[in-house]
Amino acid sequence: MKVLIVNNMAPFVWGGAEELAAHLQKNLIVAGHDAEILRIPFQWEPPAKIPSQMLMVRAFELSNVDHVIALKFPAYLIRHPRKTLWLVHQYRQAYDLLDQGLSNLPSNEFGNALQRVVQTADDESFLESRKIFSISEVTRQRLLQYNGADSIVLPPPINNKELFSPGTSGGYIFAGGRVNAMKRQHLLLEAMINSDKNVRLLIAGPPDTPADADRLTKLVSDNNLTDRVKLDLRFLPRKTYADYVNNSTAVACIPFNEDYGYVAIEAAAAAKPIIATSDSGGILSFAKHEVTGWVVDPNVDALASAMNTVFKNTERTREYGFAALQLMESQMNEWPQIVDRLVS
Numbered sequence: 481m482k483v484l485i486v487n488n489m490a491p492f493v494w495g496g497a498e499e500l501a502a503h504l505q506k507n508l509i510v511a512g513h514d515a516e517i518l519r520i521p522f523q524w525e526p527p528a529k530i531p532s533q534m535l536m537v538r539a540f541e542l543s544n545v546d547h548v549i550a551l552k553f554p555a556y557l558i559r560h561p562r563k564t565l566w567l568v569h570q571y572r573q574a575y576d577l578l579d580q581g582l583s584n585l586p587s588n589e590f591g592n593a594l595q596r597v598v599q600t601a602d603d604e605s606f607l608e609s610r611k612i613f614s615i616s617e618v619t620r621q622r623l624l625q626y627n628g629a630d631s632i633v634l635p636p637p638i639n640n641k642e643l644f645s646p647g648t649s650g651g652y653i654f655a656g657g658r659v660n661a662m663k664r665q666h667l668l669l670e671a672m673i674n675s676d677k678n679v680r681l682l683i684a685g686p687p688d689t690p691a692d693a694d695r696l697t698k699l700v701s702d703n704n705l706t707d708r709v710k711l712d713l714r715f716l717p718r719k720t721y722a723d724y725v726n727n728s729t730a731v732a733c734i735p736f737n738e739d740y741g742y743v744a745i746e747a748a749a750a751a752k753p754i755i756a757t758s759d760s761g762g763i764l765s766f767a768k769h770e771v772t773g774w775v776v777d778p779n780v781d782a783l784a785s786a787m788n789t790v791f792k793n794t795e796r797t798r799e800y801g802f803a804a805l806q807l808m809e810s811q812m813n814e815w816p817q818i819v820d821r822l823v824s
Contacts (some may be wrong), residue, residue: 481823482514484542486550486558489519493688494715495658496742497551497568500615503639504549504566504822507815513823520555524573527585527594530554534601549822550609553598557605564822565605565612567619567631569739574598575626576737582662603627613822616740616762634821635740635765637812640718644749646801647726649794652680652710653755653787654728656721657743659687659696659713663735664757664778669699671783672709679787681732684712684724726750730790730797734778737761748772748808753800755786765811772804 485508487501501517508515522533537557542548548563550556553571556563573583574595585591606612606623612631614620620631638644655665665683672681687693693713700709716724725731731747732755741763744754748766756767757778769775774789776782790797 482544482546483508483516483823484545484548484560485515485517486548486555487517487519488522488552488555490522493658494686496740499639499742500568500636501551503636503815504819507819508823511816511819511823513819518555518558520558522554524571524584527573527591530571530594531597534597538601547823553602556609557601559608563609565609565631566634566822567612567614567623569619570602570623570626571598572622576622580736582736599627603629616765618737618762619739634818635811635813636818637815638745638749638808639742640722641749643719643722644746645726646751646805647723649729650727651791652682652728653730653732653790654724654747654752655681655683655732655734655743656716656724656746657685657733659683659685659692660689661692666695666699667734667778667780667783668732668787669696669703669705669709670780671787672705673703673784674780675784676788676791677708678791680708680710681787682710682712682724682728684710684714684716684721686715687713722746722750725752728752729794730755730773730801732756732783732787733760733763733767734783735760735763736778738763741766745808745812748804751798751801751805753790753797753804755783755790757783766804766808768803768807771800772807773800 485501505515534554537554548560550565551568556565577583606629613634614631620633730753733743734757738761744763744766747754754767754773756763756775767773774786776786
């Protein structure tokens, strides 16, 4: 079968959805299918340009394709008689982030109209899809709440599982992945100001914008944290990223209402306990308070306390890490089963 994976792309941005598409393609080929990825350019700023990009996707005419697997907005708007959604997330600025006051849509009549355009297009696309899978229960619930469409939860496996294994503790907390305001690495730095002096933090990953990087470097320099904080703000080779995880003492992952949380899964694969916040969404499938790590309120004092606790009882910290590994192994699907469900 000729299978086309349809995903978005923003120049020089690579994250979990891009990794997911690449590994899905690889495993479709292993299963005997022809598979390619169509990466559709999408820029969400300024919002006024979103409708024209939606129309571009709807206008695509696909030929020589037997089956489509679409991942994100607006990629999943593409038309095809055999379209399956494996939903990473919708355009959240038109849904839950709008409710939270975190949207880029303007608070005026135009913004309201744009929200309706997005939701109407989504509803139509969901109705014309043969099947809808969601990568997490968080994504499923959001889709059900805002669009009234149900889906089947199908979590993706960890990518490059062979790279992750329990390593020696390097005496630091690791926070990896894309750097932006939604991932809230800045809260970890603010917590470091009041944390114990033996607490060390490593933040590594590509900033979405220069302003995201500047915010972190300024927090480090202004608060004299250079001796306890390392910033490695770049796109990391997979092996480098895995080594950072494997040799950490714990992993901090505190995004707002994350859809899935690859960082937490990778931490669990390396038997590292997870620091998360009560509003971290899909991260909470793997972060269980005082079982696989620490789940605290999303504020500086609570985070500082959790970070201190990591180093106060290292035996308990190790126990939480191996509990995270056991939980991850009990929940993970394998690629052959996922491919079968997506192409059926």
